[in-house]
Amino acid sequence: MSVVMERPDSTCAAAGGRVPQEVRQRLEDFLAGYCHQIDDGDIDSWPGFFAERCVYEITTRQNVEAGLPIGIMYCEGRGMLEDRIKAMKTANIFEQHVYCHLTGRPEIREEGPASYSLRSNFAIYRTMYTGAAELFATGKYLDTVSLAEGEPFFTRRKVVLDSRSLDTLLVIPF
Amino acid sequence: MSVVMERPDSTCAAAGGRVPQEVRQRLEDFLAGYCHQIDDGDIDSWPGFFAERCVYEITTRQNVEAGLPIGIMYCEGRGMLEDRIKAMKTANIFEQHVYCHLTGRPEIREEGPASYSLRSNFAIYRTMYTGAAELFATGKYLDTVSLAEGEPFFTRRKVVLDSRSLDTLLVIPF
Amino acid sequence: MSVVMERPDSTCAAAGGRVPQEVRQRLEDFLAGYCHQIDDGDIDSWPGFFAERCVYEITTRQNVEAGLPIGIMYCEGRGMLEDRIKAMKTANIFEQHVYCHLTGRPEIREEGPASYSLRSNFAIYRTMYTGAAELFATGKYLDTVSLAEGEPFFTRRKVVLDSRSLDTLLVIPF
Secondary structure, eight states, X not given: OOOOOOOOTTOTTSTTOOOOHHXXXXXXXXXXXXXXXXXXXXXXXXXXXXXXXXXEEEEEXXXXXXXXXXXXXXXXXXXXXXXXXXXXXXXXXXXXXXXXXXXXXXXXXXXXXXXXXXXXXXXXXXXXXXXXXXXXXXXXXXEEEXXXXXXXXXXXXXXXXXSSOOSSOOOSOO | OOOOOOOOTTOTTSTTOOOOHHHHHHHHHHHHHHHHHHHTTOGGGGGGGEEXXXXXXXXXXXXXXXXXXXXXXXXXXXXXXXXXXXXXXXXXXXXXXXXXXXXXXXXXXXXXXXXXXXXXXXXXXXXXXXXXXXXXXXXXXXXXXXXXXXXXXXXXXXXXXXXXXXXXXXXXXX | OOOOOOOOTTOTTSTTOOOOHHHHHHHHHHHHHHHHHHHTTOGGGGGGGEEEEEEEEEEEHHHHHTTOSOOSEEEXXXXXXXXXXXXXXXXXXXXXXXXXXXXXXXXXXXXXXXXXXXXXXXXXXXXXXXXXXXXXXXXXXXXXXXXXXXXXXXXXXXXXXXXXXXXXXXXXXX
């Protein structure tokens, strides 16, 4: 009655898709460090997680499924990320609330020499100055991380939000 | 005044309860792949995570603590899971909202030859077509996963919800 | 235009900050077991996760940033934790709701012989007897765990809440 089903491709359980344990640890440390740095409000360090040549993109699930190329934000190169931080600090909005990032275990694939693609789910909570913690956003990170320079750098971070709408100016990095 | 307390049994920190690192990685990849597959809407692949002979069960914490055998849902065998997916697709309800699963680190025990029991916490977020992300359910997974066929398959997944009530027809797999 | 940015110190990606894989696994198992034990309502076992000489502290992010030494709760020694559990059981409040802890991957540093500092994000969900699951608190754990006695014990757990206010008597351990 029931058919033998093929294991879906996207799981890393498939032989060959596994990266060495030492690489996985480094990449997971990198992702955790990123969350902690942002959550601790160390915004200046944010561009330092990215390679000089990089893409940082925020879009929505709906846009992706509709095949729309334009999302909510698109930055190319670390310089644009630095500009964004400068703008944030000038506007001085970012001190009014704090964030807490939780991410799931990433699926990791080797994409090329010292280059890895990662997919992980995330939930971000926000706490306003006077209030309680609340759910801010959920979605997935689609990352490419390079170890070519010794330590890990994002060459691409694509943030895919589950929701179409956000009640914010997106001043805080995802 | 204070007594030396025995470490609770359920932690895997106890010697002997530890599974080999390579096995842990495979099982954790399996759990992460499961979440991602469902969250990406690839519902057809869902039964493929289960062994031909399996039990998939959804119940509530309250039921478990009261010793009640009947929960919210009980499926035996992969065929029943496939039927469930067919019903979902016919009803065509599942496209109106998307889900995001986050799971905690599993505690893993070897139960027998190539068979492992896992316990992990989860939070599932739901985003309706027009709205913001919201918390949908929390609870724990009590799983048995077999590696006997080379790659991992659930022989049992018992979903224990913290809440007694759910505002849904449970069309999406947990 | 863009400057080479130094990688922030707090990431464990930096060489030398990495702890052996076997130690990481034990510490992560310890943290997961702690969450599961509490979420399963096994409150009596809670002090057993702490060393005889320990500090357990709950404070808020705002207090920490303002440099205020006094937080929400401060316990010194396992005896105080046991007293707290006795008080909880006398008050008998704790059965009315259940909790679900999710924690992010910890950043781990070796602090001294068999002593490790850990930093991890957390989200705690609460489900009242009659209701749905809701977000209860988010924040970070700043832990020191000792392996000197063979198995892990907290010598310090500092819970830093994102929010200034909690609608509870804090009867459940964080």
